[in-house]
Amino acid sequence: MGQAYLGHSRGGRLVAxxxxxxxxxxxxxFCRRFAREVAAARRVGGFYAAHVVDADTDADPPWPASAYVPGPSLEAAVRRARAAPG
Incomplete structure (x- = not known):
């Protein structure tokens, strides 16, 4: 869908x-679906979802920013899962 970047909020928090x-x-x-998904993500909170800090679904290009949650890359997680016995 796009590129993800590590950035900082105005308050200095790490964001994706x-x-x-x-x-x-x-x-x-796509833009209509994307706007609906961002709106839904703004309403979700809790332990298993990164908080949406800001977004502009009308920008060129559109973007959302969410709280950064440190962890392995998707590639590393898949590689580790494939190597796990089971």
């Missing part, structure tokens, strides 16, 4: 900023 790729940003249906 996800920038939508141009080909998706040019698709009106």
């Amino acid at each position: 900023v996800k920038v939508v790729r141009a080909e998706y940003a040019a698709d009106p249906e």
Whole structure:
């Protein structure tokens, strides 16, 4: 869907900023779904979801920023899961 970047909020907190790729940003249906998903993510809270700090679904390109949760990359997690006995 796009690139993720590590950034800082105005208050200095680490955030994950996800920038939508141009080909998706040019698709009106994708943009409608993306805006709904960001709105839903703003309403979710709790232990298992990163808080949405800010977003601009009308920007070019659209982006959301969520609280940064340190952990392994997806690639590393998949590699570790494949290596696990079971």
